[in-house]
Amino acid sequence: MDHPTIGILHPGSMGAAVAACAATNAAAVLWCADGRSAASTTRAERFGLEPVPTLQELLDRCDVVISLCPPAAAEDLAREAAGYRYRGTYVEANAINSERAVRIAGLLEPAATVVDGGVVGSPPVNGKTPTLYLSGPISGTERVEALFEGTAVRTKVLGGDIGQASALKLSYAAFQKTSRVLVALATGLAREHGVDQELLAIASHRSDSYLAEPEYVAKTAQRAWRWGPELKEVADMLEAAGLPPQMLRAAASTLARWHEAKDDGELTLTDALNRLAQP
Known part of the structure; x- marks a missing residue:
């Protein structure tokens, strides 16, 4: 089984818990400590995430990046990743509308493979089992499915179009x-x-x-x-x-x-x- 290196942007209550689940099938799970709060640091440490000093280092090292941040920041974060010419699988898992998901894909493709995602449910702690809905290129959705296989995060692929997961x-x-x-x-x-x-x-x-x-x-x-x-x-x-x-x-x-x-x-x-x- 492929054991990719994962990056999480940024480890909030949902992001950190989802990233910790991904660690089951990953070589490492990284997060960027630059500019983050003390609460983010404490949360990342509690879930066993590995800090890196800059976003560029995270992007350079990661095969898969999962973006779970406040919706308003989603495009700026994707634009920053595109500026560093990220070439892995970028999972846009924020609660944003379909048009924004399509715009984000446009920023990152074709260098990166973009997967549209949407988490429904509570963070995967204390027995909770949210579902990460996915849509987009099959090469990307299959990789994300494998990443969460056997974890508390269930996955379901909705189709091949960016925006479907965000719409749901x-x-x-x-x-x-x-x-x-x-x-x-x-x-x-x-x-x-x-x-x-x-x-x-x-x-x-x-x-x-x-x-x-x-x-x-x-x-x-x-x-x-x-x-x-x-x-x-x-x-x-x-x-x-x-x-x-x-x-x-x-x-x-x-x-x-x-x-x-x-x-x-x-x-x-x-x-x-x-x-x-x-x-």
Whole structure:
């Protein structure tokens, strides 16, 4: 089995734990200590990562580089790697949109092989097993799959196009993270009126995720003419309680795109999604 040298950019809570898993099938896992915080150093030491003084040395030594950094820094980091003419496999695993993933591939190719990646799940510690979704050239995705074989990081290849893994990551994040914000708003509003415990009691009767019920999208579209004004009322109450109303106003605006679907019992999921995309 190939035992490549791996580089991680940068060892945050997710990156360091993912890199530590990669160490199972790697000759070494490096990170660049230049300009990083004391917390990054402590984290890297805890996961057994080997420090190198400069990014250029890391790139020169590494067969595979995994970029897991704050999304805003992803392109600058890739541009810096391209400036050093990196020639290995570059795994762009940040939570960025598909267009940015394609731009990053354009910066690094053809010298490097770029793999688009997206991690779904918690860092692989304490029994957690996230999935690293991959897309891009088969030579690159196969290498990354081999790197995590037998580790707590599961891998799944989605296809050959850069941007597919990023699209899946952000599609899931759109629901998962926004739903957490909605929980905060709903709970805050209920608490303002002294009914938060009753809200929790209502919610406890249902534990399934709405994301697993795409067939309900058509029913949502059929009822949008009623639900939109209802959410505007919610937004007004949030504002009166000193809570941010913008998310609910945006949801009401989204529902307005389905106004013509009022009580259309023949509406399908495909019809509803088409109307949502083409107001």
